[in-house]
Amino acid sequence: MNEDYMKKRVTIYQVATESGFSLATVSRVINDKGNVTEETKRKVLETIERLGYKPSAIAQGLAKSNTTSVGIVIPSSMYSYVANMLSGMTDIAKIYGYKTILFVTSQDKQASSKVVEEVIQANVEGVVIFDDQLSEDDIKKMVSYSVPVCVIGRDSLSISDNVAIIPLKYEQTLRKTISLHFEKGDENVYFLKMDEGEGSLMTSLLKIAEDECIKLGHGDKFFVKEISDSYTQTYDQFYELFKERKDLGFYICPRDSLACGVLNAATDNHIDVPHEVQILSIIGTKYSKIVRPSLTILDVDMYEVGSIAMRMLTKQLNKTLQTKEYPFYSSILERSSTRK
């Protein structure tokens, strides 16, 4: 490429005049549609190279009404389980030649709904949604603007057209874990609930846990503990508690970093894990295997989830999607923070 052609981007028009052919011909070689002599193709390609011409994706998008881009809606890439999922999605999107536009939602529902507008206006071909904050109406709205959707982490949706869904099945394993717990002992069960920005997934799991305890006749042994979304604060909170050996029992935590707060608070107070305090983390990262004692988690491979989601979306875009629902079942990965 010739460096002289910097600054103002060269357009297809310039390529046409420079090469002595028409727009149409240049367009044909760009898009590799036939009906072009090898000779002229060579010439056109040569001047494209010489001028350093790159077709504008947005002009192409407008003309073809096809932006070859997909949206991804996530709460924040801060949490490594989200990062893993994101990674799975972008890997697959890349394979299929889609650009990925990232839409990050805020804590509050109101601002959250604003991303719906953005997604619609961005003219993406489709969107993968992993976000507890978005209402079902928000999702419906996107679909009504004919943007195909793949939703992760919801059990059901009242619409089915142009929608694929990946439910994350924690219920069964969570219930089983609790019932196994009560078969082996009768310590209290504590469910850690974050005080703010708690999504619908954890809210429903809380209800499920409570329900299971009640069903097993241990409703009096189920407690909810409010925590903040921070390792340090969780650690401090439980350090004070465990110092007096209070509230020992079986802890169910939303994420492994918070589970580690409980874990370290217990260990540092010479409280034995898993004999005096047991810990289960719902969501786990690779670090749940690394920390000592290692954490029992309700395992779901988030990278896998992300890549499947993106694959389902691309299939929707080709109209080749067979099953619109692909549930992911968590499996309990028993490690050292719970008793055998």
Next chain:
Amino acid sequence: MNEDYMKKRVTIYQVATESGFSLATVSRVINDKGNVTEETKRKVLETIERLGYKPSAIAQGLAKSNTTSVGIVIPSSMYSYVANMLSGMTDIAKIYGYKTILFVTSQDKQASSKVVEEVIQANVEGVVIFDDQLSEDDIKKMVSYSVPVCVIGRDSLSISDNVAIIPLKYEQTLRKTISLHFEKGDENVYFLKMDEGEGSLMTSLLKIAEDECIKLGHGDKFFVKEISDSYTQTYDQFYELFKERKDLGFYICPRDSLACGVLNAATDNHIDVPHEVQILSIIGTKYSKIVRPSLTILDVDMYEVGSIAMRMLTKQLNKTLQTKEYPFYSSILERSSTRK
């Protein structure tokens, strides 16, 4: 919005005819340029609402030659330090009203250079780059197509126009750490080097570490150990080694998950950390504080880096960027995996 208008998206043209005004007037109310009666504005807004019209961002982009989108180039969001940076970038981009398009590079340099094309064609307003794989020529190429760039993690660049740079300064603290080590003892220093996909940052740090050892007269005590980029494999490798109490000393690891491999391998062989084996992780996440013993790291707040980078980029776009270089100095965060 009326549900009847689904499927085929309504255009500004329809809004114009429906409301009885011209394109120009509708366009004015959309963009809130003045010169419109409150009355007609109201009417236009009403039919926009009624038809459920949303302006197409790509058509706007083409017409205004302003896509209000920025690119982000990263190797993969898998690693949580990248995820934190990404989070910082998207947070700021959102504040300034930019869409974020994610470009994920592959391992191999060749495919890596392909993202350059993509970035150029995407017509982004600017791009933040955090990627060791991209060559300086790749970056130059983007700049030559007049896309402003903010590069993270490089010490220098031979171009300065339209380029902001955020060097990540590990050298000084790394040297200091090593000299402190030799003041307190004389154990061997082992530098863990990943066998593949190793970026230029770690390569240069390796050289620096070696250089410092030599300078201190301990060149014979510096060793490089090849590892793979996996906690489990690193753990296994060092478990075998430590079983026979071989190669005890001071370990410098690229990331905390790998440092944990060494850490756990030592601990599980009843080798005391930090008295027999010391461990320093160059890059640390929140988990480096969580694991026991906690890891000494060369601390840099990656969220902060990401948000500063995006802020510098937006300032470039407004032409209000003062200093084009904003070095981030790592500080050594001494914790329990090294001796005082």
Next chain:
DNA sequence: CTGTTAGCGCCTTCAT
């Protein structure tokens, strides 16, 4: 204050 008319950069019939 409102409407007309060119584009933005590219694709795509339809002729030739």
Next chain:
DNA sequence: ATGAAGGCGCTAACAG
């Protein structure tokens, strides 16, 4: 095989 012309959805002068 090639070119001319219209259009994708919207903005931005320029006239009225």
